[in-house]
Amino acid sequence: MSATPEPSPPLVLVAAAVIIERGRVLLTQRKAGAHLEGAWEFPGGKVEADEDPRDALIRELREEIGVEAQVGDIVEVTYHRYPKKPVLLLFYAAALAEGSPAPAALDVAAVRWAEAADLRDELFPPADVAVLAKVRARLAGA
Numbered sequence: 001m002s003a004t005p006e007p008s009p010p011l012v013l014v015a016a017a018v019i020i021e022r023g024r025v026l027l028t029q030r031k032a033g034a035h036l037e038g039a040w041e042f043p044g045g046k047v048e049a050d051e052d053p054r055d056a057l058i059r060e061l062r063e064e065i066g067v068e069a070q071v072g073d074i075v076e077v078t079y080h081r082y083p084k085k086p087v088l089l090l091f092y093a094a095a096l097a098e099g100s101p102a103p104a105a106l107d108v109a110a111v112r113w114a115e116a117a118d119l120r121d122e123l124f125p126p127a128d129v130a131v132l133a134k135v136r137a138r139l140a141g142a
């Protein structure tokens, strides 16, 4: 008798921000106990079923790091299949709004501004390879 195939896990839609200021990009670190714990990443999170991805990103940036952001154009779109979790990542260029509070680690392990030399692939989730290449190029002014 053949085993019943596992149902495919649903695709998770994620919006994340590429925020560059004065030659540095804003990164957050994933909390202990979370999927990919300890990895550095671009701040953001899951888009709810009824949400515009840009609105989801503004909400996540408020919740995670307490900033007010303006969300611009897509930098990269990446599909990645984590074990038991396929994700579609929308990476948007974004900027801190005038008068926004400075980023604070409200619901992340840490937050920091990073230079191009700090963007080593192995510190990030495997899905971030393509966006990291684009961010390095942007930081280099290309």
Ligand SMILES: Nc1nc2c([nH]c(=O)n2[C@H]2C[C@H](O)[C@@H](COP(=O)(O)OP(=O)(O)OP(=O)(O)O)O2)c(=O)[nH]1
Pocket (backbone or CB within 6 Å): 014, 015, 016, 034, 035, 036, 040, 041, 042, 043, 044, 045, 046, 087, 089, 125, 126, 127, 128
């Ligand atoms: N925000 C963000 N998420 C990323 C990046 N790269 C990457 O693979 N991801 C993945 C990690 C997570 O699986 C997913 C974001 O979901 P999340 O942080 O809201 O939720 P989570 O999986 O920790 O939460 P949960 O399932 O435990 O509720 O996208 C990135 O650069 N930024």
